[in-house]
Amino acid sequence: xxxxxxxxxxxxxxxxxxxxxxxxxxxxxxxxxxxxxxxxxxxxxxxxxxxxxxxxxxxxxxxxxxxxxxxxxxxxxxxxxxxxxxxxxxxxxxxxxxxxxxxxxxxxxxxxxxxxxxxxxxxxxxxxxxxxxxxxxxxxxxxxxxxxxxxxxxxxxxxxxxxxxxxxxxxxxxxxxxxxxxxxxxxxxxxxxxxxxxxxxxxxxxxxxxxxxxxxxxxxxxxxxxxxxxxxxxxxxxxxxxxxxxxxxxxxxxxxxxxxxxxxxxxxxxxxxxxxxxxxxxxxxxxxxxxxxxxxxxxxxxxxxxxxxxxxxxxxxxxxxxxxxxxxxxxxxxxxxxxxxxx
Amino acid sequence: xxxxxxxxxxxxxxxxxxxxxxxxxxxxxxxxxxxxxxxxxxxxxxxxxxxxxxxxxxxxxxxxxxxxxxxxxxxxxxxxxxxxxxxxxxxxxxxxxxxxxxxxxxxxxxxxxxxxxxxxxxxxxxxxxxxxxxxxxxxxxxxxxxxxxxxxxxxxxxxxxxxxxxxxxxxxxxxxxxxxxxxxxxxxxxxxxxxxxxxxxxxxxxxxxxxxxxxxxxxxxxxxxxxxxxxxxxxxxxxxxxxxxxxxxxxxxxxxxxxxxxxxxxxxxxxxxxxxxxxxxxxxxxxxxxxxxxxxxxxxxxxxxxxxxxxxxxxxxxxxxxxxxxxxxxxxxxxxxxxxxxx
Numbered sequence: 001x002x003x004x005x006x007x008x009x010x011x012x013x014x015x016x017x018x019x020x021x022x023x024x025x026x027x028x029x030x031x032x033x034x035x036x037x038x039x040x041x042x043x044x045x046x047x048x049x050x051x052x053x054x055x056x057x058x059x060x061x062x063x064x065x066x067x068x069x070x071x072x073x074x075x076x077x078x079x080x081x082x083x084x085x086x087x088x089x090x091x092x093x094x095x096x097x098x099x100x101x102x103x104x105x106x107x108x109x110x111x112x113x114x115x116x117x118x119x120x121x122x123x124x125x126x127x128x129x130x131x132x133x134x135x136x137x138x139x140x141x142x143x144x145x146x147x148x149x150x151x152x153x154x155x156x157x158x159x160x161x162x163x164x165x166x167x168x169x170x171x172x173x174x175x176x177x178x179x180x181x182x183x184x185x186x187x188x189x190x191x192x193x194x195x196x197x198x199x200x201x202x203x204x205x206x207x208x209x210x211x212x213x214x215x216x217x218x219x220x221x222x223x224x225x226x227x228x229x230x231x232x233x234x235x236x237x238x239x240x241x242x243x244x245x246x247x248x249x250x251x252x253x254x255x256x257x258x259x260x261x262x263x264x265x266x267x268x269x270x271x272x273x274x275x276x277x278x279x280x281x282x283x284x285x286x287x288x289x290x291x292x293x294x295x296x297x298x299x300x301x302x303x304x305x306x307x308x309x310x311x312x313x314x315x316x317x318x319x320x321x322x323x324x325x326x327x328x329x330x331x332x333x334x335x336x337x338x339x340x341x342x343x
Numbered sequence: 344x345x346x347x348x349x350x351x352x353x354x355x356x357x358x359x360x361x362x363x364x365x366x367x368x369x370x371x372x373x374x375x376x377x378x379x380x381x382x383x384x385x386x387x388x389x390x391x392x393x394x395x396x397x398x399x400x401x402x403x404x405x406x407x408x409x410x411x412x413x414x415x416x417x418x419x420x421x422x423x424x425x426x427x428x429x430x431x432x433x434x435x436x437x438x439x440x441x442x443x444x445x446x447x448x449x450x451x452x453x454x455x456x457x458x459x460x461x462x463x464x465x466x467x468x469x470x471x472x473x474x475x476x477x478x479x480x481x482x483x484x485x486x487x488x489x490x491x492x493x494x495x496x497x498x499x500x501x502x503x504x505x506x507x508x509x510x511x512x513x514x515x516x517x518x519x520x521x522x523x524x525x526x527x528x529x530x531x532x533x534x535x536x537x538x539x540x541x542x543x544x545x546x547x548x549x550x551x552x553x554x555x556x557x558x559x560x561x562x563x564x565x566x567x568x569x570x571x572x573x574x575x576x577x578x579x580x581x582x583x584x585x586x587x588x589x590x591x592x593x594x595x596x597x598x599x600x601x602x603x604x605x606x607x608x609x610x611x612x613x614x615x616x617x618x619x620x621x622x623x624x625x626x627x628x629x630x631x632x633x634x635x636x637x638x639x640x641x642x643x644x645x646x647x648x649x650x651x652x653x654x655x656x657x658x659x660x661x662x663x664x665x666x667x668x669x670x671x672x673x674x675x676x677x678x679x680x681x682x683x684x685x686x
Binding site: 158160161163166167169170171210211212213214216243245246263264265266285287288290291292295318321323 | 501503504506509510512513514553554555556557559586588589606607608609628630631633634635638661664666
């Protein structure tokens with residue numbers, strides 16, 4: 001089906017667009033009362049992720065309510081460890097918790113390579129979403145970067161330092177690479193399945209990029225993201241490596257189309273490190289949306305001016321915080337559209 | 344009293360030293376079984392901080408056991424909010440929790456400016472420590488940076504995003520500056536008290552530097568650190584702003600003597616941004632200490648080679664993790680001493 005609004009895809013491929021496309025990380029979620037209504041009827045976050053009709057419904061909400069230029073499938077990066085054989089629970093206000101972690105070869109041996117079947121509920125959610133979106137905007141698929149998934153599989157829960165995961169890199173680099181390989185193969189299967197079901201573009205989230213020294217980042221994370229980017233040939237690939245200040249140059253050299261910037265990455269410096277070819281995504285400070293409407297607008301314009309009109313997908317530099325007002329998020333989106341149309 | 348080992352102070356002032364001085368952030372703490380013995384007899388962390396004889400004892404342990412070139416007074420950055428009128432509890436494995444936070448002018452009005460008296464137990468711990476150290480090595484005093492203290496006073500607990508604290512900067516910058524001023528005045532009193540009691544050098548820890556965009560960092564954090572650096576005239580001042588990648592140049596321009604680097608800051612790039620005058624401190628990846636002894640040694644030598652022999656205080660790029668082996672920490676310390684002596 002032909003898309004009625006393909007601004008995001010054209011910008012991702014570096015083509016000229018009438019205006020800057022915009023979406024917002026975590027746009028489907030607690031900032032919308034319509035989301036909370038659905039969520040309140042369920043046992044928890046994971047039930048929502050695993051119920052295709054409802055996942056599709058919350059995926060589409062921000063298209064209707066906020067007017068974003070893309071939907072992103074409502075899911076979680078931790079479906080991959082789950083599909084590989086490590087189930088988790090999500091405790092309210094506490095984050096994910098795995099009952100088992102990967103400590104040794106025996107644990108590694110028990111892990112499956114995830115395939116489309118083991119993630120059928122996500123594929124089904126994409127099918128439903130595509131049907132209901134009816135070509136209005138592109139659908140973004142996504143996965144966690146192998147390093148970020150490794151962090152959770154080894155640590156077993158969120159952490160400020162992920163010292164257990166980092167310890168594994170130093171004490172057993174060979175084992176670490178084996179686990180990363182298995183996660184990467186799973187992720188490639190998963191993203192290919194998403195694309196086959198209709199995802200028009202995919203984003204790889206490396207949430208814990210920022211805790212690795214640059215040399216280790218290239219070796220234990222970027223190498224695997226690069227494998228994924230090489231394997232996904234039918235749609236553009238966005239890489240968002242939060243906190244990877246020192247690795248922006250090497251991220252610019254892999255085979256992806258778009259590089260996401262976090263809110264602390266200087267735009268001009270990032271462009272110079274990443275080079276002129278790739279499209280950049282981001283990167284307004286999400287906390288700006290706590291300010292008054294006037295400030296939200298002026299900061300949005302400042303961001304657009306710094307990126308310039310070409311090769312830019314507007315977004316925040318991190319997910320929107322759950323306590324933010326939907327009206328402020330909409331103000332950001334509207335201002336991107338209006339201001340960039342006038343440039 | 345004249346110091347028998349003043350390497351750290353001479354390096355901090357930019358003078359030549361026979362070898363590179365070394366200490367380790369969180370050197371007094373759970374990595375030492377001697378610390379755990381004392382800790383096990385007490386109700387908790389805060390009791391240890393508030394008992395001068397015991398605080399002094401654990402302060403000196405790493406000098407005896409690890410052979411560091413400086414002691415750092417065992418205390419907590421959150422003694423400042425406590426002294427200002429916001430008490431906190433420390434929950435095992437969960438971090439600090441404040442029963443009250445600072446939300447408005449009324450809350451702000453109730454806060455005291457901390458003075459030496461309200462922090463008498465730290466001053467007394469310094470007195471005892473100095474006596475028992477008997478001039479063996481310098482004693483480092485410390486405080487949190489006003490922005491980091493602000494984070495806890497507004498948020499009330501640890502957080503991945505400190506979104507409430509960051510919201511305050513956007514919704515009420517005038518109020519935020521007033522609170523930061525009050526924290527800064529308290530911190531200056533406190534550090535002056537530490538120096539009067541015998542601290543030979545002080546370090547300002549800005550643990551949450553990395554969550555602010557560069558412009559906001561300069562305005563809401565560095566400005567106040569700079570005030571502190573200007574006020575402390577008798578001893579050298581170390582500034583450690585974790586994650587402040589984009590602000591290294593501006594940190595280089597304030598009136599401090601030493602700039603601490605975290606493990607993700609490239610050494611040569613940091614030197615070039617900070618300029619040739621200041622001494623640098625850091626910055627080996629703490630997770631390196633999980634590796635075997637050979638790797639610890641080779642990584643230590645690599646770090647020394649990159650910093651060069653002059654204007655460097657060796658340290659990790661973050662506090663040592665609690666589950667690390669004391670022998671590995673000692674290996675790092677010994678290798679710094681031995682290798683830098685041969686240069």
